[in-house]
Structure formats: structure tokens, C-alpha cells
Amino acid sequence: MPIQQSDVLYTAVATAENGRDGRVATDDGRLDVVVNPPQAMGGSGAGTNPEQLFAAGYSACFQGALGVVARETGADLTGSTVTAKVGLGKNGDGFGIIVEISADLPKVEPGAARALVEKAHEVCPYSKATRGNITVTLV
Known part of the structure; x- marks a missing residue:
């Protein structure tokens, strides 16, 4: 909404x-x-370039969303990082972007980490803004 x-x-x-x-x-x-x-x-x-600026904003926002969902579960995000890779390429008669979000959560078991990343993708404002418009891959 x-x-x-x-x-x-x-x-x-x-x-x-x-x-x-x-x-x-x-x-x-x-x-x-x-x-x-x-x-x-x-x-x-x-x-x-604009893609670097978008990647910077998206990674920071996603890290914040991870913090929100981690507080709900008590997960330890100490030492965690989020990297956003933003690609620009031809899209029909113009250009489009594609994003890969990689999260490294060294203090969280892999299955739980994946669940946190998926939940963060649901609440992150950048993810909400891009949902259905561009391909976003979670790693």
C-alpha cells in the first residue's frame, strides 16, 4: 500500500x-x-555514477531492514555486511537495471540467515519500491 x-x-x-x-x-x-x-x-x-549511488542506498537500507527483523528474532548481526550489485543493461528499446543483494551474517546459522534475508526483503523500502519492476536476486 x-x-x-x-x-x-x-x-x-x-x-x-x-x-x-x-x-x-x-x-x-x-x-x-x-x-x-x-x-x-x-x-x-x-x-x-547513478548505479553506484543506488547500490549504496539499497545496501544501507537493506542492512537496516535486516536489523529490524533480527531484533524480532534475537539474531546476532555483529560483523554482518550487505552488498548490493546493480547492473545496467539494454532492456528492449532502452535500459534497465538488475540487482543482486548479498548478505554476510557470520554469527547466524545459514538457514536462519536465509530466512532473515528473505524477511528483510519483504520490509526494506528499496525492495518494496523495486518489487515487480526489476529482478532482485538474494544471495
Whole structure:
């Protein structure tokens, strides 16, 4: 179910100049980065790119969702990490993305870890936003 404007707790604002070959900055000045297409796509690779920024946000959000579900079960997430791999490729007449989420939960038994990752995928806002729109693989 979509949230309503009255339910919004925080809004991030970022402005891009010159698309994939320029810069992007947040309104509070905490993020101001040069963006360039990666060399694999003919760019200089001198800056970051939207896929890296999306991967950073998704991995952080997913780690937070893991924390929420781990508290419900008492699982120990000490030393855990989440890595998001975001791929960009041709999709029909345009481009699309694909995501692989890898979670390393060294203090959790593999079966329980898999259950936590699947539950986190249900509650993570990034997962909810992408569900049914892109392929997301959980590892």
C-alpha cells in the first residue's frame, strides 16, 4: 500500500546537472559528487555514477531492514555486511537495471540467515519500491 504525504517522516532532495555526465548534490550540502558514465559505457569513469549511488542506498537500507527483523528474532548481526550489485543493461528499446543483494551474517546459522534475508526483503523500502519492476536476486 502506498504511503500518503501525511505519513512521510523524511524527504531527501537531490538535484542533478547534466545528467549522467555532470554532478549531483543534495539540498543540505552533505552530498555533492561528480557523476560520469563508467568506462564500460564509454565514459571517463572519473566520478561516481547513478548505479553506484543506488547500490549504496539499497545496501544501507537493506542492512537496516535486516536489523529490524533480527531484533524480532534475537539474531546476532555483529560483523554482518550487505552488498548490493546493480547492473545496467539494454532492456528492449532502452535500459534497465538488475540487482543482486548479498548478505554476510557470520554469527547466524545459514538457514536462519536465509530466512532473515528473505524477511528483510519483504520490509526494506528499496525492495518494496523495486518489487515487480526489476529482478532482485538474494544471495
